[in-house]
Amino acid sequence: MGSPGREHRPPRSVCGLSCRPARSGAQPDVTRIGCVPAPRRLNTFRVVASVVFCHTHESMRRTFTPSGLVIALLGFVLTRYTITFAHAEASTAFVVGGIVPLVLGLSLSVCGVALAIGSFETWYVRTIAQWTVLGAGVIGLLIVATVYGGPSSFAEDVRTIGLFSNVLIGGSVGGALTGVYAAQNKAAQRKLLNRQNRLVILNRLLHDRVMNAVTVIKGSAPLLRDGADTGLESVDAxxxxxxxxxxxxGSVHDLTEPGAGAERQPVDVPEAVETALQQARERHPDATFVAQSLPSDLLAYANHRLADVVGQLLKNGAEHAGVEAPRVAVALDTTPDTATISVSDEGPGLPDKNREALENGTTISERGDPTAGLGLYLVRLFVHTFRGSVHTEVTDAGTTVSIALERVSESAEGESAAPADSSLVGVTPARLGATALSGLIAGVVMGAYMHVTTGVVPVIGALYGTKSLLVGVLTHEFHSLVFALIYAGLLTLLPRWWRTTWIGTAGVGAAWGAVLWLVAGGLVMPIWLNLVGIATPVPNLNPNSLLAHLLWGTVLAVGVQVSRRWFVS
Structure with a gap:
């Protein structure tokens, strides 16, 4: 895992090709973590669905994407801006003229939260965020220029009907949809480029490697036929x-059908590591391979390619160490939820290009030799079919590459396949959608209880400009949806027991509801109401409100468990 281009041979991939670094800035092949390909055809339904229902290390299950929060914050601010302008209008006029921008703005916030905690690649979310901000900015500048360049009566009309804020929300939503299309198109281009590179690789594999082997076989077979003294050597060749x-x-199959036969299943991790070590020792007799902290029994979700992945990293460490007798160490660390395989060498350090290929993915090559970087490309491809993650660390002592896999729970031992919604790389789309539905149901239950016992639901509408039952119900449901998605993100940070058992998820749901009662209901809401002219004590810790929030959290948790056991899995 040292620096290529030295006197030592370049590392060899699983298929035997040189593993040179990919070009800096090359593009990943997929739109989401987990090697989920972009759809072949783009349509509005898929775009909207991918936005709404769409761990860098063992302690974190995915990389948090701040760009998604930019979208969420923009939607919230613009929605509040809309209500500020519409506050002077009568309630009926607000419902008719303000309900559409209200729903659009809140939907933008929900999509932003989903993108922030969902399993999208960072570049994908960033592209959508950039277009969203650009759409709002361009429309805002046009409106401002029109207001200042037009008659004063027009400026007054803009303020009266809330045209400025409404159009601003429209620009943001339009920018977001444009960003989704732009990201999908970019992903499709990357996918096509990888397919093109794979064809070149297949040609070189079949021509160079296979034809070379055929030539050797043709040269050795006549010696056997003629009974030459080199018979044993010919057989070995x-x-x-x-x-x-x-x-x-095997590599041809991986390149042409990367998803075929990639179903995750319980794999004996120590056995896979030992297999890789044995093969590495045979191929590199001058190198020392040390196994550290290998337990006797440990199952994790992967497939038959796990030994190849570890073997590729071992070869990289041995062939780029920069010394005649390199030393490569393998360690296996565990947590209740993860099994992390770490391969460390004493080389000069893995170049940034190679680290990018392992952690974030790159195309095989966009220029020059398309076989460059194939080994690291396949390592990333396989690890992400495992729904695992790759982390690299470069120090003066060398390079450590860590592969984190999801452990098989005791209750799942004996099963032949991994649960459909289990993953180490974040909240799966199926789980995200199920949680959103559960959040909406929990919001209905909580809203009905609050309306019957206290009649407070219309007051929620006052947060956005009017004491309307319709507005109160809509905003309450959007709040419930956002907090439910955050709940799904929080679950991924907790040990498996809290995520998979009825008691665990219910406890987390109730605790999350209590936190929302204390912070959102007890502090944020009363402060907000005072700002819009409704006198409210601060803090406002109503026991009945606590019961409502606990009910919401429990219903949400039950919905998540029901969907996990009977629908998602």
């Missing part, structure tokens, strides 16, 4: 090249 052809054909 034929067997070696036959194994080479077999390995190449």
């Amino acid at each position: 034929i067997l070696e090249k036959a194994e080479s052809i077999e390995a190449v054909m």
Whole structure:
């Protein structure tokens, strides 16, 4: 895992090709973590659905994406801006003229939260955020220029009907949809580029590796036929090249159908590591391979390619160490939820380009030799089919590459496949959608209880400009949806027991409801009401409100468990 280009041979990939670094800035092949391909055809339904229902280390299950919060914050601010302008209008006029921008603005906030905690690549979310801000900014500048350049009566009309804020929300939503299309198109281009590169790789694999093996076999077979003294050597050469052809054909299958046969299943991690170590010692007799902290029994979700992934990292460490007798160490660390395989070498350090290929993914090559970086490309491809994560650390002592996998729980031992909604790389789209539905149901239950017992639901509408039952119900449901999605993100940070058991998820749901009662209901809401002219004590810690929030959290948790057990899985 040292720096390529030295006197030592470049690392070899699983298929035997040189593993040179990919070009800086090359693009990943997929739109989401987990190697989920972009849809072939773009349409509005898929775009909207991908936005709404759409761990860098063992302590975190995914990289948090701040760009999504930019979208959420923009939607909230613009919605509040809309209500400020519409506050002077009568309630009926507000419902008719303000309900559409209210729903659009709150929907933008929900989409932003989903993008922030969902399993999207960082570049994908950033692209949408940039277009969203651009859409709001351009429309805002146009409106401001029109107001200042037009008659004073027009400026007054803009303030009276809330045209400025409404159009601003429209620009943001339009920018967000444009950003989704832009991100999808970029992902499709990257996918096509990778397919093109794969064709070149297949041609070189079949021509160079296979034809070379065939040439050796043709040269050795006549010696056997003629009974030459080199018979045993000829047999060994034929067997070696036959194994080479077999390995190449396996790589051909991986390149042409990267998702085929990639179903996750429980894999004995120590056994896979030992297999990789044995093969590495045979291929690199001058290197020292040390196994540290290998337990006797540990299952994690992966597939038959796990040994190849570890073996590729071992070869990289041995072939780029920069010394005649390199030392490569393998360690296996565990938590209740994860199994982390760490491969460390004493080389000069993994270049940034190679780190980018492992952690964030790159195309095989956009210029020059398309076989460059193939080994690291396949490592990333396989790890993400495991729904695991890759982390690299470069120090003066060398490089450590860590692969985090999801452990098999005791209750799941004996099962032949991984649960559909289990992942180490964040909240899966299926779980995100199920949580959103559960949040809406929990919001209805909580709203009905609050309206019957206290009649406070219309007051929620006052947060946005009017004491309207319709506005109160809508805003309450959007709040419930946002907080439910955050709940899904929080669950990914907790040990498996809290995420998978009825008692655990219910306890987290009730605790989350209590936090919302204390912070959102007890502090934020009364302060907000005072700002809009409704006198409210601060803090306002109403016991009945606590009961309502606990009810909301419990219903949400039950919905999540029901969906997980009977629908998502």
